[in-house]
Amino acid sequence: MPAVQETVDRVRQIDVDQYKYGFVTDVESEKAPIGLSEDTVRYISAKKNEPAWMLEWRLEAFKRWLTMREPTWARVDYPKIDYQNAYYYSAPKKKPELSSLDEVDPQILETYKKLGIPLREQEMLAGVVRKDADGNVLAERRVAVDAVFDSVSVATTFKEELKRAGVIFMPMSEAIQEHPELVRKYLGSVVPTTDNFFATLNSAVFSDGSFVYVPPGVRCPMELSTYFRINEANTGQFERTLIIADKGAYVSYLEGCTAPMRDENQLHAAVVELVTHDDAEIKYSTVQNWYPGDADGKGGIFNFVTKRGDCRGKNSKISWTQVETGSAITWKYPSCILRGDGSRGEFYSIAISNGMQQVDSGTKMIHLGKNTTSRIISKGISAGKSNNTYRGLVTAHRKATGARNFTNCDSLLIGDQCGAHTVPYIEAKNSSAVFEHEASTSKISEDMLFYCRQRGMSAEEATALVVNGFVKDVLQQLPMEFAVEAQKLISISLEGSVG
Amino acid sequence: MSLLEIKNLHVEVEDKKILNGLNLTIEKGQVAAIMGPNGSGKSTLSYVLAGKDAYNITEGDILLDGESILELAPDERAAKGVFLAFQYPVEVPGVATMTFLRTALNAQRKLRGEGEYSTPDFIKLVRETSAKLGVSQEHLRRAVNVGFSGGEKKRNEILQMAILQPRLAILDETDSGLDIDALKTVSEGVNRLRSPERSMIVITHYQRLLNYIVPDVVHVMSKGRVVKSGGKELALELEAKGYAQYTDEAA
Ligand SMILES: Nc1ncnc2c1ncn2[C@@H]1O[C@H](COP(=O)(O)OP(=O)(O)OP(=O)(O)O)[C@@H](O)[C@H]1O
Numbered sequence: 038m039p040a041v042q043e044t045v046d047r048v049r050q051i052d053v054d055q056y057k058y059g060f061v062t063d064v065e066s067e068k069a070p071i072g073l074s075e076d077t078v079r080y081i082s083a084k085k086n087e088p089a090w091m092l093e094w095r096l097e098a099f100k101r102w103l104t105m106r107e108p109t110w111a112r113v114d115y116p117k118i119d120y121q122n123a124y125y126y127s128a129p130k131k132k133p134e135l136s137s138l139d140e141v142d143p144q145i146l147e148t149y150k151k152l153g154i155p156l157r158e159q160e161m162l163a164g165v166v167r168k169d170a171d172g173n174v175l176a177e178r179r180v181a182v183d184a185v186f187d188s189v190s191v192a193t194t195f196k197e198e199l200k201r202a203g204v205i206f207m208p209m210s211e212a213i214q215e216h217p218e219l220v221r222k223y224l225g226s227v228v229p230t231t232d233n234f235f236a237t238l239n240s241a242v243f244s245d246g247s248f249v250y251v252p253p254g255v256r257c258p259m260e261l262s263t264y265f266r267i268n269e270a271n272t273g274q275f276e277r278t279l280i281i282a283d284k285g286a287y288v289s290y291l292e293g294c295t296a297p298m299r300d301e302n303q304l305h306a307a308v309v310e311l312v313t314h315d316d317a318e319i320k321y322s323t324v325q326n327w328y329p330g331d332a333d334g335k336g337g338i339f340n341f342v343t344k345r346g347d348c349r350g351k352n353s354k355i356s357w358t359q360v361e362t363g364s365a366i367t368w369k370y371p372s373c374i375l376r377g378d379g380s381r382g383e384f385y386s387i388a389i390s391n392g393m394q395q396v397d398s399g400t401k402m403i404h405l406g407k408n409t410t411s412r413i414i415s416k417g418i419s420a421g422k423s424n425n426t427y428r429g430l431v432t433a434h435r436k437a438t439g440a441r442n443f444t445n446c447d448s449l450l451i452g453d454q455c456g457a458h459t460v461p462y463i464e465a466k467n468s469s470a471v472f473e474h475e476a477s478t479s480k481i482s483e484d485m486l487f488y489c490r491q492r493g494m495s496a497e498e499a500t501a502l503v504v505n506g507f508v509k510d511v512l513q514q515l516p517m518e519f520a521v522e523a524q525k526l527i528s529i530s531l532e533g534s535v536g
Numbered sequence: 537m538s539l540l541e542i543k544n545l546h547v548e549v550e551d552k553k554i555l556n557g558l559n560l561t562i563e564k565g566q567v568a569a570i571m572g573p574n575g576s577g578k579s580t581l582s583y584v585l586a587g588k589d590a591y592n593i594t595e596g597d598i599l600l601d602g603e604s605i606l607e608l609a610p611d612e613r614a615a616k617g618v619f620l621a622f623q624y625p626v627e628v629p630g631v632a633t634m635t636f637l638r639t640a641l642n643a644q645r646k647l648r649g650e651g652e653y654s655t656p657d658f659i660k661l662v663r664e665t666s667a668k669l670g671v672s673q674e675h676l677r678r679a680v681n682v683g684f685s686g687g688e689k690k691r692n693e694i695l696q697m698a699i700l701q702p703r704l705a706i707l708d709e710t711d712s713g714l715d716i717d718a719l720k721t722v723s724e725g726v727n728r729l730r731s732p733e734r735s736m737i738v739i740t741h742y743q744r745l746l747n748y749i750v751p752d753v754v755h756v757m758s759k760g761r762v763v764k765s766g767g768k769e770l771a772l773e774l775e776a777k778g779y780a781q782y783t784d785e786a787a
Pocket residue numbers: 549550552554572573574575576577578579580581623
């Protein structure tokens with residue numbers, strides 16, 4: 038497949054240990070004083086010109102956070118985080134108002150260009166026609182992008198067109214100003230400020246993120262996408278994303294993330310909340326490629342993320358798809374609360390760990406409504422000296438008659454110094470619930486590699502091919518053009534894993 | 537110059553001696569059959585030729601076009617035209633046969649410094665080749681060898697050979713598991729590939745295959761060496777009398 042080929046070419050171009058996105062962009066920035074206190078929270082809120090209710094909300098979260106302890110149950114091991122030795126707000130200095138991409142700091146645009154993010158509408162606006170390998174013109178797929186650089190959103194595209202469709206897609210900071218009634222109604226309604234240590238911290242200091250509202254009966258006319266980039270040293274990123282699909286609405290949303298290579302660890306603690314009303318659907322995809330640290334485990338992003346969807350309405354659907362290749366530590370369990378009768382939750386995951394990376398990730402499917410269904414497909418790939426844990430919870434409430442879940446959890450080991458672990462929790466308080474669980478652990482076999490190599494493939498090509506085969510079921514869930522990106526990313530992250 | 541020259545080859549696996557001073561020469565364009573009892577080292581020889589790890593070569597050499605290939609990786613040997621149709625083809629889950637073929641072909645071509653096939657040219661090549669071998673489009677879409685019947689796997693090996701156009705093809709018991717019709721189709725496929733530029737080593741237990749793929753020469757292996765060589769009539773004789781006289785000789 039050409040994608041595999043391209044992957045391998047790319048892999049060859051970079052040296053071992055060379056994280057491709059690891060450059061630093063030199064832009065002037067404005068930061069909050071180092072450390073975390075009530076004043077920091079007030080500073081952020083003031084910077085954003087927030088209404089009083091928002092500041093109150095943050096302060097309450099902050100008070101709560103002071104009483105909480107960092108969780109220790111995950112299978113990850115990291116040095117103690119000094120919350121006072123980090124910056125909680127950093128914004129590129131910029132002109133106050135941005136109305137189009139042209140006004141964005143060219144340095145930042147250059148960054149996004151280097152990252153190869155699908156700011157493809159630039160091409161389209163310029164009349165560039167994209168063709169496939171056979172020279173056929175590709176159907177135009179447009180993607181609206183919100184780019185978040187350190188703590189603030191720097192560019193949102195296609196705003197006008199989305200507005201005509203009635204879709205609100207804007208930075209959270211703007212939504213707080215422009216749609217306070219929506220934000221107040223939904224913010225914290227899925228992940229309460231008291232939820233967990235990291236989510237509570239996020240509630241106090243979140244700086245930006247994306248806000249999406251799709252009104253009743255509207256199918257969002259394009260993919261929405263947010264690109265997160267941590268640039269500043271010693272800066273945490275705490276983005277907050279809130280997506281609401283009203284009755285019968287549909288939206289597909291994708292987020293991507295990268296960071297420069299730095300010796301020290303950086304904290305990323307995001308919160309994502311999704312709400313679907315009756316018959317609505319949200320498809321949320323993530324391609325996570327934060328800097329994973331070097332081969333000795335130095336540096337890298339600590340990724341502690343709370344993502345949860347609430348299928349509030351009847352027959353609504355939320356589907357999480359994630360390709361997790363980056364971060365030194367990943368602590369992440371995108372979940373679905375299946376509240377509405379007949380609602381459905383899905384979780385498709387590819388989690389790759391290499392080098393010294395540690396991943397503890399999975400999902401929770403909470404069946405509350407009648408005839409709710411869920412599906413979990415998890416593919417974990419461990420290489421190098423990494424550890425990769427799948428942690429999943431499936432529960433059916435007493436009233437959740439007819440609940441069904443299917444879980445398939447496969448792990449693939451490359452080499453013999455890595456670990457794969459599966460920790461499934463299943464709880465049915467209802468005798469009519471049907472939960473199926475399949476799990477497997479395999480190694481990339483020498484026979485399989487030899488078979489491929491006998492046909493002319495190098496060790497890297499063979500591994501890439503086998504791994505792409507292993508994750509195929511999940512890759513198919515990603516929006517098409519991101520699937521290709523993800524496929525490349527997978528091979529890049531496995532670089533150096535084969536002798 | 538001979539295409540392949542194996543000189544006094546000694547091979548061990550996990551301290552067990554399997555090949556014991558094997559000598560074998562294959563000329564350009566020659567089709568050589570190798571027969572021999574179970575466990576005599578035929579598959580081992582084919583793996584060693586293809587460069588599989590885990591085999592310890594303690595003595596001897598393998599020359600392709602007069603040059604040793606012992607230091608070459610399996611993919612480098614493949615690029616030089618060495619192809620092995622496996623006795624037990626391996627399953628590659630999730631990878632469509634078509635994708636596998638294309639990745640393999642382009643990988644070899646790249647190693648040889650040749651350009652990649654364009655998508656339309658490649659599809660055309662595969663369609664035509666697979667039709668002749670009775671491999672359906674549906675099989676091309678399915679994951680490599682996954683859920684294939686024994687015979688389908690063998691056919692898939694020959695399809696790969698026909699696409700990759702090797703200079704030295706080693707067919708390890710390609711006839712086992714094939715029904716009578718499949719044996720014919722596959723043999724015809726192999727015969728179409730016979731050319732003065734291509735040599736073949738056909739490993740088999742049965743004379744029947746050699747009625748279809750008529751060898752230029754037959755070698756008998758026993759206990760890790762070639763103990764007897766002759767013309768195609770040697771296969772008939774083996775069929776009638778068994779291996780006893782040669783295995784005793786070797787002992
Ligand atoms: N990895 C291994 N470890 C130990 N012994 C091995 C290994 N591979 C092969 N052998 C042994 O080497 C001998 C030769 O095996 P090989 O598969 O080459 O025989 P063969 O001639 O192909 O037999 P058959 O006709 O049954 O296919 C056998 O005794 C086998 O058990």
